[in-house]
Amino acid sequence: MLLPITLTFAAACALLNLWIATRCARIRISGKILHGDAGNTLLARRMRAHANFVEYTPIVLILFLVVELAVGASLWLWIGALVYIVARVAHAFGMDAEAPTPWRAGGALLTWLVTAGLAITALTIAYTATREMPAPPALSAHV
Numbered sequence: 001m002l003l004p005i006t007l008t009f010a011a012a013c014a015l016l017n018l019w020i021a022t023r024c025a026r027i028r029i030s031g032k033i034l035h036g037d038a039g040n041t042l043l044a045r046r047m048r049a050h051a052n053f054v055e056y057t058p059i060v061l062i063l064f065l066v067v068e069l070a071v072g073a074s075l076w077l078w079i080g081a082l083v084y085i086v087a088r089v090a091h092a093f094g095m096d097a098e099a100p101t102p103w104r105a106g107g108a109l110l111t112w113l114v115t116a117g118l119a120i121t122a123l124t125i126a127y128t129a130t131r132e133m134p135a136p137p138a139l140s141a142h143v
Contacts (some may be wrong), residue, residue: 005073006065009081013057016085020050020092042096049095053088056111060084063118070125084114 027033027043037044068077087110094104 001069003065003068003073005077005081006061006068009064009084010061012081012085013061016088017050017053017057020046020053023092024050041098045095046092049092052091052095056115057088060111060115060118063115063122067118067121067125070122070129080114080117083110087111087114 024043024046027040027046031038031040031043033040033043037047064077064081087107089107090103091107091111094101094107097104
């Protein structure tokens with residue numbers, strides 16, 4: 001079964017992960033920082049943005065996968081995937097600032113909304129499908 005949304009979304013997340021990692025690597029290379037952040041506050045913020053992406057993305061990918069498997073590709077799933085990617089880019093840029101920014105807050109909020117929406121959808125599918133499934137046949141006394 002082809003899963004175009006999940007495949008596209010997973011590829012976009014992989015590329016986004018590389019971009020966020022590259023933003024850290026550039027500072028590491030220019031500052032000759034091998035481990036940790038060496039007190040470089042921009043590197044610390046970018047490392048945290050990268051860690052935040054890695055914390056949220058696996059569960060979101062899993063939710064996209066199971067929802068797409070259950071109901072197939074749909075426009076709202078495409079939109080959700082796009083919103084998540086834009087949210088994570090906004091969050092990464094927002095983390096560069098010393099003070100809170102609308103980019104960081106907006107990215108976090110949209111991430112939470114997409115995650116909650118997918119979780120609710122998955123639960124709805126699971127419990128709607130359970131009610132519609134026929135009961136298994138009774139075991140026969142003749143085994």
